Amino acid sequence: MFGLFSTHALHLADKHGVFAHLIEGGPTSAERVAAARGIDPETLERLLLVLAAVSVVERDAEGLYRVAPALAPSLDPGNPRYIGGFVRHLVTNTTRQLHQLDDYLARGKAAVDAELPAPFETIYRDEAATEAFLEAMWQLSFGVSGELVQLAELDDVRTLVDVGGASGAFAVAALKRYPQLSVTVFDLPQVGPFLDRTREAGRFGDRLGFTPGDFFEDALPPADCLSFGYILSDWEDTTCVELLRKAYDACGSGGRVLLMERLFDEDGGPLATAAMNLSMHVETQGRHRTAAEYTALLKEAGFGDCTVHRSTWDKHLVMGRRS
Ligand SMILES: C[S@@+](CC[C@H](N)C(=O)[O-])C[C@H]1O[C@@H](n2cnc3c(N)ncnc32)[C@H](O)[C@@H]1O
Structure with a gap:
């Protein structure tokens, strides 16, 4: 209450x-x-x-x-674990949209959303909103990425494409841990200037590239490994499988895909996942899933040898391989 x-x-x-x-x-x-x-x-x-x-x-x-x-x-704003920007996102953006839940109960999500702009049109409505969203994403993802890159064991990977990689939180963690690695962030063009800032701040030079594009319209750039952090939770199952099939085509034989997401337990918890599942409902077209549900999506797209790796944070790794 x-x-x-x-x-x-x-x-x-x-x-x-x-x-x-x-x-x-x-x-x-x-x-x-x-x-x-x-x-x-x-x-x-x-x-x-x-x-x-x-x-x-x-x-x-x-x-x-x-x-x-x-x-x-x-x-502490000076600490890599700082989450003030994400709390601001909840209070200023999510709260503004929560009333939609009442409409959804009355008329269903599809009918209500048909009258609204697409998710990322709202999120990237102007430069200030874009910057605030990307800051919130950085805060949600940078700290845990240090652990996720370790769990992913990327020693044999030379090229990685971070699909919807935003301003580069996961990319930076991967570049810092694996000296042989080059990372390309594939994301909407509006994100480019923010990734440029990350490249300059970390002096990554051409180890950190940016490919502007729309993952619904364009093929994904080829790489040994493609990663999706908080991407599939934005979209419905059929869309997720389409994106994963594009990743399958892009990674070639022996390639890998990394899904990094909150995971529902079998009993429907924890609270953070249940709460963010409501947030996904009003802000996107997606939802949170169990590890078994992500594994099923990977298999439907053709990946095998699927494994689940839990971090000590609330973002975890589900991995698949193209045999
Ligand atoms: C929820 S954020 C996740 C950011 C980051 N991967 C992370 O884990 O923090 C979703 C990302 O998907 C990107 N995105 C949304 N629609 C896209 C599209 N059609 N094509 C490419 N990227 C898209 C957004 O710009 C944003 O960076």
């Missing part, structure tokens, strides 16, 4: 630099944080009380607040 308040409190404290201040300064009163950040102390105290009740911050007997140590990396 009260999740609404905690998510907004989380977003506002992040937006106004409260967590960064507490992480740097240690236990502090709401009044002192408010004075330092130039924000209203009473409103901040009320937000912090909610955040203390859900254990995001801890409050001592003197009323001083500190960020719960286990959560500090996720709330």
